[in-house]
Amino acid sequence: MLAKRIQPMASQAKRLYVELMFQVMGRALQAVSEVDGEVQKEAQVLPEGFLFEMMVMPEGAKLIVEHIGGGRFHYHGDSAPRAVNVSIQFKHLTHAFMVLSFQEKTSIAFAHDRMLVDGDVSYAVRMTRVLNRLESFILPKIIAKRAVKEYPDNLHLPEKLISAAQIYLKVATHFIQTARA
Template sequence: MDIKRFQPLASRAKRQYVALMFQIMGRALQAVSEVDQEVQQEAQALPEGFLFEMMVMPDGPSLVIEHVGDGRLHYHGSSAPRPVNVSIRFKHITHAFLVLSFQEKTSVAFANDRMLVDGDVSYAVRMTRVLNRLEAFILPRFVARRAVKEYPKNLHLPEKLISAAQIYLKVATHFIQTARA
């Protein structure tokens, strides 16, 4: 009987965690596209105005990112201004929680049929590489190795620390600007 009482609480906590992580990831994707040349090169292959969405089905938390040109990404929050080009959809909040709490790699979640890709798969793969690069920067190495398929061999500590500091500063600034608006 006690377990039944805690299940809704656990589900709400997972949902809130996933929603918060999507907000952080969205802002961090925008920031990393301003800081890192490799991310800019990946994003430049996307058409200008390209919209990417990551969400929990059917109407759970989400994030929407737009390629605004020159390899720069813009975070739109949880709603798209027009139909998205690529959507990565988690089938359940628990699946999103596993990935966003770094208990399961995105590639493993996809292999375990926990998520769907709607749209051009090559663009989805490109966005996954951008996400992996972001995670390599902002997460401690031992956590990032659990989160990404392959940790970048050319990412050394000084570059990681400087880029992570820049990304976190931009994310914090964006949160503050959003709170003031």
């Protein structure tokens, strides 16, 4: 009886968590593309105006970023100005929650068919590398190890701390700007 009452609340909590994480990740993708040369190098290969989406099927939370040139991303929130080029789609809210709460690595989620890629797979692979790089920066090592296939052994603490501080500052600033607007 109690479980039945709790279930909708748990589902709602999952939904809110995934929405919040997408908002943080979207802003963090924009931020990391402004501070990290490696991410810029990865993103530069993408066409200018390239739109990348992560979403929960069928009509759940989503994040959309655009490559605006020079390896920089712009976060569009949950609405795309035009059709997206590559979409990574979680089959269910639970699968998105498992990945975004670091219970399942992104690479494992792909291997477990939790997600679909719609669009050019090579760009999706590239965006996955960008996401891995971002997670390695912004998450404590112990949690990042649960999120990425392999934590980069050349990412040392000073670089990680400085980059993470810059990214979090930019994310916070973006949140405030959005709230004011």
